[in-house]
Amino acid sequence: MTTETNLPTLASLEYVAYIDDVGELPEQFQGQIGVYAIFNHEKILQFVGYSRDVYLSLKQHLVRQPNECYWVKVQTIERPNRTLLENLANAWISENGPVRLATAENKENWIDPINTLLLMTDEEKTNYQNPLIDDLVKMKLVKNVARRVEAEILEVLKTRGLKTQIRFNPKLKEEGLLDLK
Secondary structure, three states: OOOOOOOOOHHHOOOEEOOOOOOOOOHHHOOOEEEEEEEOOOOOEEEEEEEOOHHHHHHHHHHHOOOOOOEEEEEEEOOOOHHHHHHHHHHHHHHHOOOOOOOOOOOHHHHOOEEHHHHOOHHHHHHHOOOOOOHHHHHHHHHHHHHHHHHHHHHHHHHOOOOOOOOEOHHHHOOOEEOEO
16 A cells, blocks of 8 residues: 555556557556556656546546557555645656646646537538527537537547447537546
8 A cells, every 4th residue: 555655656657558458448447546647659748647536537538638648657545545646646747857747728638528619610610600590509519519529539549449438428518518427
């Protein structure tokens, strides 16, 4: 068990493939409390976070940033301890020095639902801004944008070999948001 005086360095932990050779996420972290570091294809640190269920968090990050999630390092703990988790995350960030981590400006890309309204095509924007369409038509347009973005994400994940089932919350699509169910 990790304690305040026994914090492992990020460098001391092994890389785990984000998507294994059979197309699954690292299931050993299901239901596990811990700190995790996400690396891109070149093993450059992209994000450090902590969670009550590391597996679910990794799944969310993969959907939100599919081109940045290739490797992960994880340290689990037995019982929830926010101070310990924050200290370990901060230690890992400090250990890495100046790297392009999720900053305040782009952290929402890692932790917030995907706002598909920001990903509208020019044609979709024009249709959405048309003063002659009513709210129901706008809602359908927003839902279709969300479905298009969802399909694009799922295609990227399929190309990456992911077999783990990904289900988005259908109710959020009406608001133009994508988040896992």
